[in-house]
Amino acid sequence: MRSNVARHLRELGPTPAANAQTTAAVPAPALPDPRPAISAAEEDGYRRGRAEATAEAEAAIAALEARLAEAEALATRERAALAEAWTAQLQAGLESSFGALEARLAERISAVLKPVLTEQLVERACDAFAEAVRTLGCGTAGAALIVEGPQELLDRLQARLSASEFAAITLAATPRPDLRLELNGTVIETQLARMHAALEEALE
Secondary structure (H helix, E strand, C coil), X not given: CHHHXXXXXXXXXXXHHHHHHHHHHCCCCCCCCXXXXXXXXXXXXXXHHHHHHHXXXXXXXXXXXXXXXXXXHHHHHHHHHHHHHHHHHHHHHHHHXXXXXXXXXXXXXXXXXXXXXXXXXXXXXXXXXHHHHHHHHHHCCCCCEEEEECHHHHHHHHHHCCHHHHHXXXXXXXXXXXXXXXXXXXXXXXCHHHHHHHHHHHHC
């Protein structure tokens, strides 16, 4: 009977004690070293973080460069507008200054030239009138020539005539501005008043 029991036990499998001995005898499997995986994960995280940070930095730099370019363009436009305004203001100031200077110069030139030109007009008028008196005196023997005009011009005329030429002339001082001679319907006049008016207009 014991043999039958033993046989049945063998069929059922090893006893708990035997299983315990068998389990204890099998060595535990070695666990993988986590350090390489951790290092690889850290390296991957570092690369990704660095790439993201680089992309963000590049985007920020690009945005900053765009703002700087816009600010520079705005500053350029403002400088150009300011320069244009300054140029217009300077031009207006120069034109005003030149206009005032031109007016002052014209006034001074007129003040200087007017007496000189007036004297030249009077001298030439008296020269021409004296030549006319000579011509008329030679052609009208025995005729008395009466010359009228301001005393200053009569004195100038007398200085231009010789004693014989002056002997046939009668001088009559009048308030008229010109020397005037009338003989047989012929009138000779210096026209100094008209020439003075033309000179005044030219010097304005």
